Amino acid sequence: MNILAYLIPISLCLGGAGLAFFVYTVRSNQYDDPEGDARRILSDDYDERPKS
Amino acid sequence: MTAVVHQPLSACPACAAVPAAQAVADVAQPEAQIALSLPTIHCAACISKVETGLNAHPGVISARVNLTLKRASIEAEPDVTAQEMADFVESLGYEAHELDPGTLSSTATDKMGRELLMRLAVAGFASMNVMLLSVAVWSGAEDATRDLFHWISAAIALPAIAFAGQPFFRNAWGALRHGRLNMDVPITLAILLAVGTSLWETTLSGDHAYFDAALTLTFFLLAGRYLDHRTRAVARSAAEELTALEVPRATRVRDGVEQQVALADLSVGDSILVRPGGRMPVDGEITQGMSELDRSLLTGETLPVQAAPGQLVSAGEVNLTGPLIIRANAVGKDTSLHQMADLVAIAESGRSRYTSLADKAAKLYAPGVHILSALAFVGWYLATFDLRTALNIAAAVLIITCPCALGLAVPAVTTAASGRLFRRGMLIKHETAIERLAQVDTVVFDKTGTLTTGTPVLINAEAIPEDKLAIAMALAQGSSHPLARAIVQAGQATGANPEQVHDITEVPGFGTQATLKGQEIRLGRASWTGGQAGEHTTTFLRIGEDAPVAFEFTDQLRAGAAEAVSALKKAGHTVYLMSGDTTPAVQSLANRLGITHWLAEALPADKSTRIQAMTEKGAHVLMVGDGLNDTAALSAAHVSISPASALDAARVASDIVLLGGDLAPIAEACTTARSATRRIRENFRIATVYNVIAVPLAVAGLATPLIAALAMSFSSITVSLNALRLR
Numbered sequence: 001m002n003i004l005a006y007l008i009p010i011s012l013c014l015g016g017a018g019l020a021f022f023v024y025t026v027r028s029n030q031y032d033d034p035e036g037d038a039r040r041i042l043s044d045d046y047d048e049r050p051k052s
Numbered sequence: 053m054t055a056v057v058h059q060p061l062s063a064c065p066a067c068a069a070v071p072a073a074q075a076v077a078d079v080a081q082p083e084a085q086i087a088l089s090l091p092t093i094h095c096a097a098c099i100s101k102v103e104t105g106l107n108a109h110p111g112v113i114s115a116r117v118n119l120t121l122k123r124a125s126i127e128a129e130p131d132v133t134a135q136e137m138a139d140f141v142e143s144l145g146y147e148a149h150e151l152d153p154g155t156l157s158s159t160a161t162d163k164m165g166r167e168l169l170m171r172l173a174v175a176g177f178a179s180m181n182v183m184l185l186s187v188a189v190w191s192g193a194e195d196a197t198r199d200l201f202h203w204i205s206a207a208i209a210l211p212a213i214a215f216a217g218q219p220f221f222r223n224a225w226g227a228l229r230h231g232r233l234n235m236d237v238p239i240t241l242a243i244l245l246a247v248g249t250s251l252w253e254t255t256l257s258g259d260h261a262y263f264d265a266a267l268t269l270t271f272f273l274l275a276g277r278y279l280d281h282r283t284r285a286v287a288r289s290a291a292e293e294l295t296a297l298e299v300p301r302a303t304r305v306r307d308g309v310e311q312q313v314a315l316a317d318l319s320v321g322d323s324i325l326v327r328p329g330g331r332m333p334v335d336g337e338i339t340q341g342m343s344e345l346d347r348s349l350l351t352g353e354t355l356p357v358q359a360a361p362g363q364l365v366s367a368g369e370v371n372l373t374g375p376l377i378i379r380a381n382a383v384g385k386d387t388s389l390h391q392m393a394d395l396v397a398i399a400e401s402g403r404s405r406y407t408s409l410a411d412k413a414a415k416l417y418a419p420g421v422h423i424l425s426a427l428a429f430v431g432w433y434l435a436t437f438d439l440r441t442a443l444n445i446a447a448a449v450l451i452i453t454c455p456c457a458l459g460l461a462v463p464a465v466t467t468a469a470s471g472r473l474f475r476r477g478m479l480i481k482h483e484t485a486i487e488r489l490a491q492v493d494t495v496v497f498d499k500t501g502t503l504t505t506g507t508p509v510l511i512n513a514e515a516i517p518e519d520k521l522a523i524a525m526a527l528a529q530g531s532s533h534p535l536a537r538a539i540v541q542a543g544q545a546t547g548a549n550p551e552q553v554h555d556i557t558e559v560p561g562f563g564t565q566a567t568l569k570g571q572e573i574r575l576g577r578a579s580w581t582g583g584q585a586g587e588h589t590t591t592f593l594r595i596g597e598d599a600p601v602a603f604e605f606t607d608q609l610r611a612g613a614a615e616a617v618s619a620l621k622k623a624g625h626t627v628y629l630m631s632g633d634t635t636p637a638v639q640s641l642a643n644r645l646g647i648t649h650w651l652a653e654a655l656p657a658d659k660s661t662r663i664q665a666m667t668e669k670g671a672h673v674l675m676v677g678d679g680l681n682d683t684a685a686l687s688a689a690h691v692s693i694s695p696a697s698a699l700d701a702a703r704v705a706s707d708i709v710l711l712g713g714d715l716a717p718i719a720e721a722c723t724t725a726r727s728a729t730r731r732i733r734e735n736f737r738i739a740t741v742y743n744v745i746a747v748p749l750a751v752a753g754l755a756t757p758l759i760a761a762l763a764m765s766f767s768s769i770t771v772s773l774n775a776l777r778l779r
Contacts, residue, residue: 004197004200008185008204011181011184012181012208015177015180015181016177018177019173019174019177022173023170023173026166026169026170026173031169032118032120033118033119033120033121034120035119035120036099036117036118036119036120039095039096039099039119040096040099042096043096043097043099043100045100045104
């Protein structure tokens with residue numbers, strides 16, 4: 001059962017990382033335009049270099 | 053959508069240039085934030101075309117298109133105007149309307165929604181982790197391992213609940229402080245009691261801890277809240293967009309110089325120029341010019357009235373033929389448009405306070421649960437004299453009965469129903485509008501602008517000789533008068549070509565005249581052309597000294613009006629027609645649509661008192677109207693609908709806004725509303741059935757955390773699935 005001492009912190013850290021990423025996506029307005037973002041990925045405007 | 057009225061160019065370019073330069077100087081700000089509504093964009097190509105186009109435009113710092121809201125936000129140099137940007141986007145091939153950024157500001161950052169989403173995420177994360185630990189305990193972890201898992205669960209649950217449960221705690225505290233009970237009181241009590249007893253059990257290394265139940269409960273309930281919030285946020289942002297489309301501006305004339313100013317900057321005594329097609333921004337008196345006024349939005353009259361110097365005008369009337377200069381008598385809050393708000397306030401106080409189904413359920417449920425849980429506590433305490441067992445049982449009862457499914461029962465259905473109605477072009481503004489719409493048994497329609505479009509159509513085109521129609525078309529072509537436009541349309545439909553005429557002049561307030569082969573020809577009012585006005589709206593064409601030719605018009609029915617009326621009658625509703633228009637006009641429309649109950653020449657107060665009288669007799673009235681004269685009636689009715697073309701005041705007063713031009717969805721909406729309410733009731737019944745099964749187990753002390761978790765998840769999932777069955 002000693003393995004629990006590693007597994008529990010690891011699972012909590014992974015879950016926490018997921019939560020942190022979700023918070024980051026909310027903060028950076030990534031849910032403001034779900035429809036537009038779904039289509040934007042199809043446009044090849046910024047394939048060569050990122051938007052300056 | 054409201055069409056943008058393009059203002060004609062000034063006769064002398066220099067006169068236009070001076071005020072334009074001045075206007076630019078007045079609005080000079082460090083950076084201009086411009087918002088445009090782009091109703092026709094729909095794909096990735098549209099986004100990149102508009103964005104690259106705008107970003108390449110000199111003066112634009114950055115531009116971004118939001119496809120979900122169908123909107124572009126532009127950050128531009130201070131000297132760029134919104135009109136310029138709208139014209140530029142139109143030149144790219146997309147319809148663009150200017151939006152008033154002041155009205156939109158509140159939607160820019162949806163703080164409430166973001167906060168709820170964050171809490172939902174925290175509750176979801178915590179409940180999943182605690183659930184994993186609980187699964188280990190349920191499947192037989194013992195002694196030190198179980199205690200360790202309980203302590204870790206506690207360490208996750210306590211901060212998570214402290215953060216995620218705040219909306220419930222706040223609401224419950226607010227209700228308790230005013231001595232009332234709402235749904236949040238049992239929720240809060242259940243969460244706090246569950247966490248409290250679990251913590252106590254953990255310190256005593258007991259078997260059962262309800263951390264997972266408390267967190268799952270918070271998660272499901274927050275999901276319900278978030279759905280509810282999303283539905284309302286979507287409706288609010290769409291309603292705000294309708295308001296923002298009407299940018300309040302007026303042209304002020306001072307010492308012969310025209311200047312575009314915001315409505316707020318006008319003061320009493322200012323001279324204001326209203327061009328043909330423009331709406332009166334303020335109440336005032338005409339000082340110069342002759343024209344005709346369309347007052348249909350205020351009074352319901354379809355026929356334009358003549359306007360001459362000295363006549364009083366009120367805000368909201370539309371100027372039709374000639375430019376008018378008016379002197380403002382009342383501005384802003386003092387205008388008749390705003391005074392109508394008083395009438396609305398009176399009507400609203402008369403509206404019976406509707407208690408939503410959720411509130412009714414809460415009123416029954418909250419005391420019941422508390423009494424049950426208290427009885428279980430007292431019973432077990434008296435039976436065993438063991439405080440720990442008694443408290444555990446009480447907590448189990450509260451958790452099992454907790455309105456997890458009840459919290460989802462209403463929002464899941466209203467979200468599904470509003471989404472469905474939104475796709476059919478109906479915007480549900482009020483949270484209980486769907487429930488109220490389901491009770492409707494009487495429908496009252498306004499005439500002008502609601503059942504009819506307010507634009508006339510020529511009805512006797514066959515009776516008019518083709519050469520006469522061709523001459524009339526030539527005269528009508530240059531005019532923006534609704535009757536003139538109807539003639540041009542009818543002519544084009546029959547394939548007639550306009551005759552060549554010379555010296556066309558519009559005589560504001562009377563009609564248009566020109567010369568043809570040396571003869572004077574006139575198209576206009578009966579009194580001016582020597583015609584005899586009949587039953588219908590009529591205009592006359594006179595060639596030389598010949599007898600005038602009559603052109604008869606009728607008001608065009610709005611698309612779907614006939615279908616909506618017949619479908620509502622078929623569904624067993626009583627349909628009324630109430631209008632401020634003249635008796636013959638109302639009567640002919642009522643006959644055309646088969647409406648037997650009608651009322652003509654009704655004043656705004658008449659309409660609302662009639663509706664109040666019907667309500668007192670026990671009818672649930674749905675009012676459909678668009679004008680200022682309907683505003684009081686809209687607020688007096690049980691539930692109200694207005695088309696998107698309605699005045700802002702009418703849209704604010706109504707619960708539902710019809711976004712398209714079609715009326716047909718109204719009948720379907722009643723059906724959808726009724727099945728939505730049926731689903732809500734079903735959901736309450738499902739939740740009750742689960743309670744009836746689980747509560748005896750809890751009271752008997754057999755409810756383990758596993759049973760609590762199962763009952764909760766199953767009832768929530770069944771309720772959500774039932775909501776999705778909505779058709």
